[in-house]
Amino acid sequence: MHPVSPGTPRADEATVRRLEEIARRLRVDIVEMLAKAGSGHPGGSLSAIDMVVALYFQVLRHDPQNPGRPDRDRFVLSKGHGVPAVYACMAEAGYVSREELSTLRRLGSRLQGHPVSSFVLAPGVEACTGSLGQGLSVAQGMAIASKLDGEPFRVYCLLGDGEMQEGQVWEALMSAPKYRLDNLVAILDYNKAQIDGFVKDVMDIEPLREKLESFNWHVVTIDGHDIGAFLRAMEEAQATKGRPTFVIANTVKGKGVSFMEGVVDWHGVAPNAEQAARAIEELKRS
Amino acid sequence: MSVKKATRQAFGEALVRLGEERQDIVVLDADLAKSTKSELFGKKFPERFFEMGIQEANMLGTAAGLALCGKVPFACSFACFITGRYDQIRISVAYSEANVRIVGTHAGIAVGDDGYSQQGLEDIALMRALPTMAVIQPADDVETEAVVRYLADHEGPAYLRLTRQNVDRIHSEDYVFRFGRIETLRDGKDAVIFATGAQVAESLRAAEALAAEGISVRVVNVATLKPLDVEGVVEAARACGGKVITAEDHSVIGGLGSAVAECLAEHFPSRMLRIGVPDVFGESGSPADLYRKYGLDAEGIAKKVREFLR
Structure with a gap:
């Protein structure tokens, strides 16, 4: 396919540096x-961007160059509020222009506040x-479709930690192993915070690894900002047969901007002009 | 009117025939395959049948994923349970433009003995409110077969509403289903009954009884509840002097009665009577007793039409 992505999780040093x-x-x-x-979700976009x-x-x-090809890998962004991370990648890959990014959330923009599937068949x-x-349920359906067709593609799903509180997630966690979906990878952006506070206080999802293992998933725990570790986890998922893989990726909310890191209030508030300038200066220095 | 069959049974049989012709047809059920009759497909094509357990939300999302990858999924459960997962239908199915066929059997109060918790009484209202969602309720087994065939190629999400109970066959075998069009089954000029599902056969019987008394009632089958055939509805109302009755086994709020009222209020204000389940919860009882109580059988419909025209 197009050289924008080699389509393999190889984790050599040059690759990791390029992605970083x-x-x-x-x-x-x-x-x-x-x-x-003027609105949106910086915390969860910045915690997810390394993995996206x-x-x-x-x-x-x-x-x-050919977005709709049926054998493309599928990527479902279950934590839809993190979509700025996907839009940034879409512009970098050429699915949309860089100029279009500035239309986010505006009337008439294709870049809606949360993902819509109707305008271009791009990952995320x-x-x-x-x-x-x-x-995760939608990703499961895609993985089943792939199995029915002789597995032309793999399916990836990025979840937020807050949404692990939803019952439907546990329905999908129960059903994917039943269908032996080893072509499905769930990735948890575990940044520990949601709108109303820290996940452990709002509604604790721990002990998570034990729960997932008891649901018969292959579980890998990594630092979600360590791109090398992430690629190795993807490699491990590809090598795992007979059951789906769940990657618990420990991340930092607002990662990369010092005054946003680990701060609950940056879940769903956009930076003002002065804050943005400060953040950008910091990011460019890093 | 000699053949009687539940439309869920006709659905299950039609699905098997469709599955033989089309490899892209897949079927999902949530532990009600014996009742929705999707098990007929499951037995014939186990590799394309997905028993999802009692996980309707997960089933709808999975169906959406299958549809987004080119399959034609029929996701089945009771009408109340499957449309009860509204958020999943709203976002994963409809908004995602996933061509899922949502199949709700056990429509209406005619579910009977099991009582309100199993009776789909608000499902048309819910599905009708969703952009792009087609809503179809066939009147008999022949129409069900035709609708299932139609749905194999329909563009967009669709809700198919089916009965638990047997209904009289009113169509001949060569019937052709026309999506989005009403069907006049009996001519008349004093009033028109727009009916859907089980109430179509009941309304035909009511019209026959009324004819014997010199009252001429047109009977129209509204199988496509959304998009409503606005032109056809207005034309029928005009031909019958603006005297309009609707009949359905659904709440009078949001169903066929509301759809026709919305249409006529804008295009041809008419005198209207909505026959359906009033704004109450359903209850246990035999289907016949319940239809008698709520005036949804031929006698009840005839009585209400008589009063309406007096």
């Missing part, structure tokens, strides 16, 4: 996009999400 550099630039795009929009970049520019087989906007807890 993309992620560093796209963090700036996220902050600029949200500041311009690694998927977009290394792991997934996809082709911006394969299905409409934003009502939390639904993405």
